[in-house]
Amino acid sequence: MAEKIADKIVTEMTPGTGVKSAARPRKEMIAETKAKLIAAARRAFAHQGYAEASMDDFTAGAGLTRGALYHHFGDKKGLLMAVIMQMDAEMSDRLAAISSRAETPWQAFVDECVAFIEMSLEPEIQRIMLLDGPAVLGDPSQWPNQSACIRTTTASLQKLIDQGTIRPVDAEATARLVNGATLSAALWIANAQDPDTVSKKAVEVFLTLVSGLLVER
Amino acid sequence: MAEKIADKIVTEMTPGTGVKSAARPRKEMIAETKAKLIAAARRAFAHQGYAEASMDDFTAGAGLTRGALYHHFGDKKGLLMAVIMQMDAEMSDRLAAISSRAETPWQAFVDECVAFIEMSLEPEIQRIMLLDGPAVLGDPSQWPNQSACIRTTTASLQKLIDQGTIRPVDAEATARLVNGATLSAALWIANAQDPDTVSKKAVEVFLTLVSGLLVER
């Protein structure tokens, strides 16, 4: 609302009024346009799902048209990819923050996994990152950034291996399997009629499973 | 080809020629029509993916039209559901057969999991059951048959719990997490440039993880 009006004012006063550089306002407006499209698509994908989200609808919601979308992102899949990269970066940041607050590497790893489950319960993440993303774009491990979340988990595991807490397994492989297990747990919890009971069970089983990684339990 | 001609002959000779019952040929032809549609859809979904598969195309491939499809399955999603139920039943049978051949319950469980990974490497299963299915129809645990595969694994785990081989965890929860891990492994292996190396790593990690379930390892 107010934002949109402010945009128009900025748009109309751009020529000549720049303090020193003339190249910046242009770049800024492009970035803003992209950000608007990504945000609008993100909302639409989250609420209606990728297939049901009409490009005409959500571009109009952002005060733009499909022309802008095709210009910047090539096609609908390209926009989904952009949305996913943004969300993945956010998730990675959240995981890193949680991990850094833990007192031991093992606790960091467990906290990360629990946080991943919790994030996977968020409808937006579940729908876009876990359901539509893989279906439309294929295996997440093939995405450009290669899923920053996996890398975070891999790093945590490598620390645990280096300090001898867990057995010397392949860190990336472990990260993927653990991630898969947590994802499955999240889907189950999110769709359960009694999420509390189910999530308790899931966490218990999860801890039992990862105890298999420990050198001594 | 020859099949189609045979169908026509049967169709034209149906009235009156039935040995005794007049109700059977009708039911048989309906079942055949449904089976044809499911088979054609299954091929199309597997090769092009659900979204890209045109109903006109694959119904024509089955010698039918979209009219038959809507009559029997309601809509495209209904047909996908039918395809998935068929595939899930097949997978369940295969798992049960493998499980029954094992010498110990623990071996049966491990064999099942390995078999699940291997099945998940088949492009048809990966595309339809693991990627498009959840995206289009939602969480597999909410599907009508509730994923027979999960039930098979759950049963195997319950046996292990009863005989004291593994710790007394919740069998269904364990089945879900283990299934998620194997699925993730399968996706990883299938898209790896070096599947052999990757699958070895995955199996090693998998065995390490499930060792956490054992009462004594």
Add this chain to the structure above:
DNA sequence: GGACTTACATACGCCGCGTATGTAAGGTAA
């Protein structure tokens, strides 16, 4: 054997995607 039901095929309209084209504004060099 005649009325009713079922199992399809045919025909139609709508919506959504992608592309080709138009246009106005910004950037650049004289």
Add this chain to the structure above:
DNA sequence: TTACCTTACATACGCGGCGTATGTAAGTCC
């Protein structure tokens, strides 16, 4: 500053796919 070029969009168009309404022939039941 001005003229030219490029860029960032909007507009217009066509096509394909989905769903539905309608038609029709065959099977079923009394």
